[in-house]
Amino acid sequence: MTDPLPAPLAESPLQPLPDVGGPAQALLSVSGLTKTFAGRGKLFGGRAGAVQAVSAVSFDVRKGETLGIVGESGCGKSTASKLIMGLLEPTAGEIVFDGEALGRDAAGLRRYRRQVQMVFQDSFSSLNPRLTIEESIAFPPMVHGMARKAAIGIARDMLAAVGLQPAQYATRFPHELSGGQRQRVNIARALALRPRLVVLDEPVSALDKSVEAQVLNLLMDLKAEFGLTYIFISHDLNVVQYISDRVLVMYLGRVVELGAAEAIFAGAAHPYTSALLASRPSVAGRSREAPPLVGDPPSPVNPPSGCAFHPRCVFSEAVCATTRPALLPVAVPDRQAEHLAACLINQPGSGHSRAPKAA
Amino acid sequence: MIFYIVRRVLYSIPIALSVGLVCFLLVYISPGDPISAIAPPDAPAEMITQLRRDYGLDKPLPEQFAIWLGRVVQGDLGRSLSTGRPVWGEVSVALKNTVSLAVAACTLAFAIGTLLGGLAAAFRDTWVDRIAMTFAVAGVSVPHYWLGMLLVAVFAVTFPLAPSMGAGPGGTFVWDWAHLPFLILPMVTLSAIPLGLVARTVRGTVIEILHQEFITTLRGKGLRSGGILLHVAKNAAPSVLAVMGLQLGYLMGGSILVETVFSWPGTGFLLNSAIFQRDIPLLQGTILVLALLFVALNLVVDLGQALLDPRIKR
């Protein structure tokens, strides 16, 4: 039996911090988030290869939802997650958590970090190999001032919550567990502080399919149990489709599409999203002859002009090379107002021949 | 590539300047007054003051450094206090002997070390590996001077096969048949440490390379051992080059004991006498030249690595 029936944490002295802004306010609000990595200095000054990994990214994460972030290598999804976690300092932009702007002061950051936790792809390297499982999970509460004994108690509760028998696993070391079990431990550690937002960066990508399903089910259960909000980053579109309420698609550091998962997977508004969806291998696809897209994702060191996707886009026109499309509501009446895309095709009066006529 | 070379050369300049500064300050951090070495013990105070003025020792420190640096750049390292001859002449002769010895020792160490390391890696965890690595560890751990004395005892005294003193006729080493026998014992002694280090580096590097997936690809392409060896060698070259370069650098300056044991008229020997005679200008000049040589050698190694490994950013 692997799927857990989590034990209630009523006796736990650690309670989640209270909701400040009420359900209508976004839990996390990111606006204009930009991160530029300086390139190597050239001889006699000059900047070679400064990379804008994340460019003017704005989005909200609503309370209780799962926001999926998808994109290929170099799209900036990992950098974005590190910015959200406060592991990197943004070059520009603002992060607001439950109505409170994230500053750089130690106390604020500390409070923020208690409420926002992260789970990484590599279950092994994100655990200290010399600590037992329960010590690893107890570590964050102890850092936040809890007595060791109480923290170990929480660790054991969390182990039970992620479906690992505390009596059997608490005193083992990471190398004695399988990949799926280790990832459960990482989830338990992330939850030990009773966070409100969990950033999951490719949490199931390194797992076998049969174990992946166990962990996804667990994540769904824990979300309901602890009233969590997720940011779920993945390159696997099927998994994102399965777990997300809303989906954000990134390409070369920018958001190209954002909307409800149903809407996007039923009818993507951005040609890149469509191509990404059509690229999923399946039995149904075996009759196809031509790939949906040619070429590799471009390097962020040297981004194309205008719309970054235009060199690979089948609908590309001259205007695409010169105009960078803004992220605007999709102007199709039967779609939800909440569906945004950064493509000139959807924007009346953009100059693209496929764009709807300006009203 | 040309930019990389220029940049790397420019990076060496501040390092060389710092080296110069340290050498210059040697005079002030070393115990004892240099003047006392040339002045008679009962010299009157006026004479000492006069000497100080003559040698420029009464000026403020930065000014002394600037003057000193200006002279050094023109190749003037001052005069030896003990012989009165220009330091540059003394150092350059000694340097030639030392470089000859170091290059010979390094070549020997490289050849045998690579062979031992390569064999150990190819026959990992077998008796071949164990014997080769015993040699390597012994080479690194045996004290230089003790090995030198042992070799002298065996090959010069018990079985008089090779000379054990000096660099041969004329007191300085030249690459000819008359001088070569004099090279043998100090060369073998000096090669022990780099030999051990090279053997261990080659073994470690080659084992690491053999574990990489591209080796499987090469086997999968049907390449025979010889073809695979070529790939291993080119992949291992940058690491081995780095170790070799560093060792050559150490040998140039670090052979005081060996040169003393064999009375080899090199920089180590020179340093030794300079220290005992408190010949500060000679000491200063020798150390400066050796240190600059070391900096230059590092530069060459870095450039060589960039040439051998296309992944190093240019």
Added chain:
Amino acid sequence: MSALQSQSQPLVKVRDLNVAFVSKEATLHAVNGVDFDLAPKETLCILGESGSGKSVTLRSLMRLHPPRRTRITGTIQVDGTDIVAASERELSSIRGRLVSMIFQEPMTALDPVFTIGKQITETIRRHEGVSHQEAQRRALDLLELVQIPSARQRLDAYPHELSGGLRQRAMIAVALSVRPKLLLADEPTTALDATVQIQVLLLLKRIQAELGMGVIFVTHDLGVAGEIADRIAVMYAGRFIEEAPAEALLEAPEHPYVEGLLGATVTPASRGRRLTAIPGSPPNLRTLPVGCAFAPRCTSAEPNCRAAVPDLRALAPDRTVRCIHPAGLRPSMPPAMAFAAEERAP
């Protein structure tokens, strides 16, 4: 084995293949009695999770395992040549010429300090002894065959100077240098981006048709297998537990593990449903159970399953399964529901 192959001489014939890795501490039984045939120009996908023995089986076809620690028994015939009995010398002339291989991570599978061109030409020259110019010319053709843009410049490029997709294309070019009859592919698209993966899959399909190679393709991804395979063989604990034409297997799996795997795989249709995870984790290859290795995780397991490894049984001329009660012969409730019921039990 299957009707399709009995008509012509198979390109690959594997019988009772066993591969074990021996160390001081333990013996790891990676492959435990594998039989299969591959027809010329056929694509077989070996599907399995980590530790199932799929890669080990694949590498056995070229005997690429570390020779000193590997124990390999059984027969492997590729185009009539006995691979298990061949000497190292014979093997080196078979490798790359008759059989060649592409890997998951082209960045590590290509030598970082040699140019792409050199890595292709050395294979050509090794097997055909042609001149440098001739090899160079053929290398250029190969880069064009795998659709690498501005091929002439790429000959002089080092692997790190190419994008992930181009690197994998270069790896394919290296493998095709001497037009092998059998191409082995070890998860060649797993490390690639989604939009690049499909390009490489389609390229492989096209080249296979063009050159008429047999392909054995190892993957853990059902979608990839569905996209490229003629037949799929599923491995578990070093055994083939089910083998069938691709569509048939993905549509109606027979073995409980394969059913479970399909249920656990997230597809567009999974949304809104709870995934039917397979409980437990894969077996330890050092201490395999006596009976069916999947029995400890199987909901339909019975004492017979644990007594001995079930025989491979033919359910149709082109379909085999290693299970006492495959889905087609099971009377009770549908398998997916059985898993769901098990999972919800306290």
